[in-house]
Structure formats: C-alpha cells, structure tokens
Amino acid sequence: MRKLLCSLLFSALALGAAELTGKWSGSFDITNSDGETKADTAYMSLKQDDGVVTGTAGPNEEKQWSIQKGKLDGQKLTFEVAMEDGGLLVFDLTFDGSSIEGNVRGTGNGGEQMSAKTKLKRTT
Numbered sequence: 354m355r356k357l358l359c360s361l362l363f364s365a366l367a368l369g370a371a372e373l374t375g376k377w378s379g380s381f382d383i384t385n386s387d388g389e390t391k392a393d394t395a396y397m398s399l400k401q402d403d404g405v406v407t408g409t410a411g412p413n414e415e416k417q418w419s420i421q422k423g424k425l426d427g428q429k430l431t432f433e434v435a436m437e438d439g440g441l442l443v444f445d446l447t448f449d450g451s452s453i454e455g456n457v458r459g460t461g462n463g464g465e466q467m468s469a470k471t472k473l474k475r476t477t
Contacts, residue, residue, distance in 0.1 A: 371450030373401040373425055379473035381412065381457070386466045395471050397453075401425055410434050410444075430455075438462045444471075451475070 381395035398417065399408040406423030410432075423432035430446040430453060439462030446455030454472040461467070 371448070373399055373406065373430070373448055373453075375399065376414075376476045377453055377473040378476050379453075379471065381469050381471045383467055383469045393469075395473055397473060399423075406430065406432060410442075446471070 375398075377395075377397045377399065379395055381393040383391045383393055385391075394412055395410070396413050396417070397408060397410040397420075398414075399406055399420070404425050406420065406425050408420050408423070409417035410420055411417040411434075418434045418436055420432045420434060424430070425448065428447050428449060430444070430448045432444050434442040434444070436442065440459060442457055442459045444455065444457050446453050452472065452474055455470075457469040457471055459467045459469070
C-alpha cells in the first residue's frame with residue numbers, strides 16, 4: 354500500500370512539473386465573422402519561467418509574432434499576440450503536459466472578428 358501511495362504521489366508531482374518550454378506545432382482552425390471555416394497551421398516557441406510565459410507564435414516557424422501578457426496558471430495558458438497589420442489575437446488555452454489546446458479570439462486591423470480552435474503537440 355505504501356509503494357502505491359508513493360508511486361501516485363511521484364506521478365502527480367511529475368505531471369505538475371511538466372515543462373511548457375519548447376517548440377509546438379499543430380492545427381489552427383479559423384472561423385471568420387461570416388461563419389466560414391478555414392483550416393490553417395500554428396507554430397509556437399515558448400519559454401516558461403515560473404508562471405510567466407514568453408516567446409513567439411504564428412502560422413509557421415518563419416512567420417512569428419511576439420507573445421505578450423503570457424501566463425501559465427496551473428493548466429490555464431493565456432497570452433496575446435499583436436500582429437504587424439494591427440490585428441490582435443487573444444489565446445485562452447489548456448496545457449496538459451503533452452499538448453496545448455483551446456480557443457483564440459481575434460480582431461483584424463479593420464475591426465473584423467474571428468475565432469479559432471487550436472491544438473498543438475511538442476516538436477522539440
């Protein structure tokens with residue numbers, strides 16, 4: 354019984370210490386204000402220091418924007434990305450130790466609204 358409890362405790366600690374820092378890629382399925390859906394890709398290079406998250410995010414490794422207001426609180430990952438065209442993406446994600454997924458809201462420079470669902474896996 355003691356071995357089982359110790360094993361469960363160590364497993365819980367390992368999950369809690371899962372590292373967000375690294376490179377992540379996956380899907381980014383966009384729905385525009387007209388209800389049209391478009392499949393796209395997402396790529397993120399993240400660094401975690403305590404609860405502060407920094408790095409970049411974008412559609413691929415070559416096209417990246419800086420993360421602002423990045424925060425990891427338990428499994429809840431939030432940040433914003435300001436794009437060069439004046440648009441703003443607001444990420445509300447869940448990090449479970451092996452994947453990142455959740456919702457993104459965006460506003461373009463002309464005020465157009467969009468939403469997206471993203472799901473990423475670690476690449477390195």
